[in-house]
Amino acid sequence: MRGDLEDLRRRIDMLDEHLVRLLNARAACALEIGRIKRELGVDIYQPARETEVLSNVNRLNTGPLGPQAIRRLFERIIDEARHLERVADEDFRAEQEEAGELLPPKEGSSA
């Protein structure tokens, strides 16, 4: 029976390896979406899309995790994506500002 325990733990380790990969792939997509939104001048925070994501995963869920557990898990996943997007957005603005300061004054400007 302790052998079964070891097998199950190894299986969890394999699932975790897979989960780390998928979570990072998802985060990379979210970052790319953030970049496109920035170029389009669209607001990064879109609550309707979040509602859609949560309702999708809830519909796909077959258990043993309950609907509340799935909701809590995906709220965390969405939150980490938003956190990453925000950091990328701040970096972008800081770079823009810095580039703006380094540009020579326009011809005919009063400076």
Add this chain to the structure above:
Amino acid sequence: MRGDLEDLRRRIDMLDEHLVRLLNARAACALEIGRIKRELGVDIYQPARETEVLSNVNRLNTGPLGPQAIRRLFERIIDEARHLERVADEDFRAEQEEAGELLPPKEGSSA
């Protein structure tokens, strides 16, 4: 560019479908581990194993999610597994108690 946004969202939906499946497979393993521990009379809460899981996923992580994000995500995943195990444990105890009450008194008992 809006088309790219749609493609990325579809990709996220596919990743989410996969994530729901893996999270449930992991939860099923955790439930099975809980059942075995109960039979072995071992404590369900094993902090050393949790530390091992967190260090495993941190080692596997290549980003863009940072180490803190991965830690927060897996703390939530572990927490949901523990929650499921606890509910299963309570159900088991309640069933045991009920079965105990329904059993006829042993021969020679004072009842």
